[in-house]
């Protein structure tokens with residue numbers, strides 16, 4: 242069990258509104274990711290679910306029970322902190338068993354549960370150590386172990402991997418995925434790393450300034466971002482956003498034509514991998530070619546278009562300073578209206 | 591050239607050792623003579639040259655000491671007051687410091703400023719008010735008049751607040767709250783253990799201050815049976831007939847608990863406990 246339901250959740254600090262009415266249903270067993278730029282309020286919302294931050298308005302239900310006023314420990318949620326927050330004066334085993342101890346679980350049962358969690362996380366041999374005797378990755382595992390031991394209805398993660406180095410982050414990511422499959426427990430995971438969001442989440446909520454811009458499955462978000470904010474936020478390198486031409490630039494007009502922009506379309510989004518090199522088409526200058534090994538990112542200047550366009554192409558096709566011709570894949574075009582909202586397929590009619 | 595450099599370097603380090611060594615000797619000499627004189631009679635002490643080594647009048651001195659005052663009783667009161675005031679100070683200052691460091695409440699900054707402001711008052715300004723208050727409470731001649739007034743010292747609260755802020759991350763408190771701790775058990779199970787080095791320091795300072803306190807008992811203690819050691823030993827001194835041997839014996843005995851305490855606690859004071867709390 243682990244259903245979390247948010248209805249009109251709000252948070253104000255004095256006059257400032259930080260969370261502006263969130264409606265969200267997290268299903269039992271789901272891996273929900275909160276992603277968004279820094280300061281958008283994702284940590285705050287997570288902490289409100291945990292009970293570490295009071296709720297200014299709206300209703301939080303966990304497994305159907307109103308939880309607004311429940312003590313953190315009574316909500317059935319366990320949290321993994323970015324800083325790990327291990328108790329330095331306790332061994333790994335004591336750290337992991339602390340919540341059970343506070344709940345009055347007898348010592349033997351406690352040891353058994355800690356042992357089982359340690360096995361799942363491959364940290365059995367660390368149980369007698371103190372946190373200061375562990376590496377960053379090991380501390381991370383212990384922190385997760387401490388959460389697992391409690392058998393919570395919901396796991397809450399606040400950027401748990403951001404203190405690890407790149408390689409460890411990747412391996413912990415797969416580990417977390419495995420753990421989620423094994424435990425089949427609801428997880429709510431805060432990150433500002435879109436790769437983590439896309440790889441881990443069943444569903445992703447993209448936050449911006451205290452509200453949800455879009456909620457959906459990772460590939461939906463990638464292929465059909467509901468608005469320009471999401472389009473811009475998800476995807477690496479960023480999506481190309483091309484303005485409706487107001488100049489008389491032939492290249493810009495030709496590009497707009499090729500993208501099948503119509504009268505009501507204000508801006509068009511095109512993923513870099515959908516912008517191809519072509520024998521003939523719109524002329525562009527390669528301002529910078531970044532070679533990544535299997536592919537190259539081209540930064541292209543098209544006359545009349547604001548900013549640089551990015552194209553992801555097969556590696557080694559061109560060099561910096563070269564003139565090339567480009568052709569967009571018109572079937573993958575995303576059309577946005579004056580308010581920056583995605584226009585349903587009829588944008589080009 | 592290089593050799594010369596090394597030689598002058600060595601020379602200067604020897605000079606430093608010599609200087610520090612002489613200083614240490616000068617500091618230790620009075621203590622040495624206190625212990626030596628504690629085992630000699632008054633006449634021996636004032637002979638020329640004075641005795642440099644342990645003598646055999648210790649028991650005689652002790653007898654003079656115990657006949658002139660209820661020495662063991664005074665020692666007992668000293669211990670009792672020092673332990674009580676240390677325990678109370680550690681309790682109240684750690685709670686106060688923790689609250690000031692971690693909680694948000696109304697008038698917090700104003701209250702803290704007020705606590706700090708009490709440190710600005712010169713201690714002699716307190717003498718007469720202290721006596722009047724203790725008299726009003728009927729606490730004259732009672733040990734509690736010594737350990738209650740200082741139980742929540744401003745300095746202690748300040749020290750504890752600083753160490754809480756420096757050694758206990760907020761995440762740790764929140765983790766404990768998630769793990770089911772109430773506010774008091776957070777204090778007891780998380781804050782106190784992590785504050786151990788700071789508590790050791792404050793405890794030591796408080797114990798020594800209470801042990802050496804002379805003015806306090808002078809204000810509130812009237813009958814010699816209730817004196818603490820500094821006051822009791824002072825009563826041995828008079829313009830004409832001071833028993834120096836006995837006085838040194840009493841002083842030597844009075845120093846011993848501090849020496850023991852220091853040896854026991856020095857390791858604790860240095861150890862840092864929080865390494866590895868958060869990355």
Ligand SMILES: Nc1ncnc2c1ncn2[C@@H]1O[C@H](COP(=O)(O)OP(=O)(O)OP(=O)(O)O)[C@@H](O)[C@H]1O
Pocket residue numbers: 254257259277278279280281282283284285286433
């Ligand atoms: N105690 C507070 N008082 C006032 N404003 C606060 C307080 N705590 C957070 N905020 C504000 O709330 C907003 C959301 O903060 P939050 O920590 O949730 O951001 P975040 O999305 O987690 O960002 P990051 O990715 O940097 O961690 C921020 O603009 C922050 O300034």
Ligand SMILES: [Mg+2]
Pocket residue numbers: 283284285
């Ligand atoms: Mg955050």
